[in-house]
Amino acid sequence: MKIGYLGPEGTFSQIAAVKYIESLKNANNQLIALGRISDVLEAINNGIIDEGVVPFENSIEGTVNYTLDSLIFDVDLYIKLEIVIPICHNLMTRHTCVGKKPKKIFSHPQSLAQCRKYLASHFPDVETIQVLSNSEAAKIVKESKDDYFAISTLPASKIYGLDIVESGIQDSNHNETRFLVVTKNEVSSLSGKTSLVFSTEHKPGSLYKILDILSIWDVNLTKIESRPMKDCLGKYIFYIDFECENANNRLDAIKMLKRKTEFFKFLGTYNILK
């Protein structure tokens, strides 16, 4: 089986993809790094690869809008499995700077915020510089000649050949990312999480009526997200995740939701690989 993932090599998507193929009994699988989330999803859509692994939601940053929008608007694919990967922040620098005091520390604003207590206790007087990504932080440190340090990921330390000075420096250990295994054909599980998207009539109480259906069938809504319809401000498509122990109730709820929504797309019922 050909399995694509969001590359380059060393990304968290690759870590998720490796975890996924290790869980498969069939050993005959090939991992393929692709440049963009859209490349992965379109390659599945066009039958070039069999499955794909893409990031979907981070416990701090929230939903990866690009993945969600593509599943809603651009491709007709199904979710086969969810893979949860813990996210770990590391202080890193060039080999020659190990043991020195950082002159500046570079990272993404969210990563700096997530390591605020560590930085305040270890480096209270060191300037922190916000950059657009953790990967860019590692690149800046690699290319500099100063005693610059980065807060970045293990894969980035390998890509840019940096030494990890301290690992797991985030203030909270509850930083995880959900990845999805996406396929062309529906392979719904008998139990697990169900994901679907829908739009309602644009009038008061429309969403309330939909949640009423979930309530009738004892469905546990675990996530709701609104995404703009893209044609005007104030019109949304809703994405929901829900769990329902009774498979018949779940199928009845889905049938009723389909009847009572304008746009409707079932994305799959699937298990979680932790």
Place this chain on the structure above:
Amino acid sequence: MKIGYLGPEGTFSQIAAVKYIESLKNANNQLIALGRISDVLEAINNGIIDEGVVPFENSIEGTVNYTLDSLIFDVDLYIKLEIVIPICHNLMTRHTCVGKKPKKIFSHPQSLAQCRKYLASHFPDVETIQVLSNSEAAKIVKESKDDYFAISTLPASKIYGLDIVESGIQDSNHNETRFLVVTKNEVSSLSGKTSLVFSTEHKPGSLYKILDILSIWDVNLTKIESRPMKDCLGKYIFYIDFECENANNRLDAIKMLKRKTEFFKFLGTYNILK
């Protein structure tokens, strides 16, 4: 009055801020460009400026997560007014590069996302570089000697003396952005849109109960957004916008929502400047 906005000069935030001060009767206002959304919000919080203008939601890309998360978690501020600005993206470069193939295209991540289809069809193999603002993208192109192009605003093309190669390259022509005028003290309007954030108990039907309250008071929910609680996957804070013609009903609905939610933050009732 000192009014801060997300700078530098030439951003859509400046266009919104200018539109705002033009609507004020008092002419004695000073516009101040600040580097980041957090700089604007913190300057209001600390009393350095009186009000701030920040981007909040785009009709294609959805909510500006950073602004929403800051209003939820970092500062205690109120929304005074909403300003809606039509968004037009332009591909621009230095006069000598017009007609050449771009080596790299620079812009803000949201702008690149809003021109995703245009870029994929016209420049599928050109590297796109994310920078902190559209204005910075124009500045980089101005100062470079390479065949660099920027996606930026009309005012930025004038400030940096760049030629517009193609105008209106966004994927949808219904591209508008909501900006918020944010203040330290509550200045709620008697009518208009109401925004608030809350969390519910983490059990089945919790959100349904909240929407039930809105239904009781004939409130029209116009937007619902979930943001991660940041301590574990699957726990959310909800942001809602709603409209309610009857002011007493609105106040009763807010009172009841406050009673029935765990975390609750009222952000304001405000009008829209179109």
